[in-house]
Amino acid sequence: MSAAGRLWLAGCGTMAGAMLRRWLSSGLDPAAVTVVRPSGRPVAPGVAVHAAPPAGTPDLLLLGFKPQKLAEAAPRFAPHVGPDTILVSILAGVELATLRRAFPAAGAIVRAMPNTPVAIGEGVVGLFGEGGPEAPANATVAALMAPLGLVEWIADEALFDVVTALAGSGPAFLFRFIDALGAGGAALGLAPDQAARFALATVQGAAQLAARAEAPPAALAEQVASPGGSTRAGLAVLDEAGALARLVEATLAAATRRNAEMAQAARDATA
Numbered sequence: 648m649s650a651a652g653r654l655w656l657a658g659c660g661t662m663a664g665a666m667l668r669r670w671l672s673s674g675l676d677p678a679a680v681t682v683v684r685p686s687g688r689p690v691a692p693g694v695a696v697h698a699a700p701p702a703g704t705p706d707l708l709l710l711g712f713k714p715q716k717l718a719e720a721a722p723r724f725a726p727h728v729g730p731d732t733i734l735v736s737i738l739a740g741v742e743l744a745t746l747r748r749a750f751p752a753a754g755a756i757v758r759a760m761p762n763t764p765v766a767i768g769e770g771v772v773g774l775f776g777e778g779g780p781e782a783p784a785n786a787t788v789a790a791l792m793a794p795l796g797l798v799e800w801i802a803d804e805a806l807f808d809v810v811t812a813l814a815g816s817g818p819a820f821l822f823r824f825i826d827a828l829g830a831g832g833a834a835l836g837l838a839p840d841q842a843a844r845f846a847l848a849t850v851q852g853a854a855q856l857a858a859r860a861e862a863p864p865a866a867l868a869e870q871v872a873s874p875g876g877s878t879r880a881g882l883a884v885l886d887e888a889g890a891l892a893r894l895v896e897a898t899l900a901a902a903t904r905r906n907a908e909m910a911q912a913a914r915d916a917t918a
């Protein structure tokens with residue numbers, strides 16, 4: 648974890664806070680971390696917190712505020728970013744070209760798209776950097792992200808909004824599904840608290856089984872569904888005219904579109 652050197656977090660809310668929790672629990676020295684957040688509220692023992700950027704230049708600056716804050720925040724952080732600073736942005740939508748305009752002196756800029764399960768090392772982090780997969784900064788960024796979960800480079804920045812929809816927003820969609828599974832059981836007569844427990848444990852067990860199995864999820868579904876049995880009757884509802892597939896695709900498409908709108912807004916705000 649020394650790869651990050653002096654690590655500054657610009658904003659430490661839900662997402663950057665989840666990343667920091669995992670970094671600290673996997674051995675990152677809190678003395679190497681500085682959080683800059685408007686409230687100045689403490690985040691963790693040993694981590695320096697400032698309401699405004701202190702003097703100095705970090706080795707790695709993680710932008711962890713909302714995309715809508717970029718135009719306001721960038722001028723405050725840009726003077727602290729030099730050719731030896733790697734800038735990592737987790738801002739949904741905001742493109743490398745926009746970030747480069749806002750931080751012209753940065754040595755390297757990498758977009759990272761995490762999700763909240765990084766807090767327990769079970770997250771996903773999509774990465775896209777200016778210099779392509781072989782850029783020198785990539786090894787530093789990949790080493791920093793490694794404890795967070797599945798870390799993969801994305802080949803084409805145009806796909807980053809889809810990655811954001813699938814992996815960044817994905818936990819929210821799955822939390823909705825867990826609730827719906829429980830609510831469905833409760834609607835059919837189970838006690839709501841028991842239905843909620845069964846729904847969560849079923850999703851957890853199915854996900855772990857799928858992660859460990861050699862067979863793909865579709866084959867695992869077939870193993871559950873006996874011919875002429877009850878699971879088949881349920882799958883027929885999910886599959887009728889591609890109902891579930893179409894709902895999920897429309898969900899991802901809506902989130903992807905919103906990411907593109909936020910990218911445009913950030914372009915306009917920093918032009």
Ligand SMILES: NC(=O)c1ccc[n+]([C@@H]2O[C@H](COP(=O)([O-])OP(=O)(O)OC[C@H]3O[C@@H](n4cnc5c(N)ncnc54)[C@H](O)[C@@H]3O)[C@@H](O)[C@H]2O)c1
Pocket residue numbers: 657658659660661662663664683684685686711712713714716719720737738739760761762763815816
């Ligand atoms: N929440 C998620 O699951 C998730 C997943 C992937 C990416 N992201 C991205 O992470 C970023 C943060 O999202 P979040 O959900 O953590 O939001 P959040 O509101 O929880 O956190 C944002 C933080 O930024 C701080 N902030 C505001 N203005 C600032 C400034 N000028 N300088 C420094 N800090 C400032 C706020 O005080 C706040 O604590 C967004 O860009 C979002 O697109 C979020």
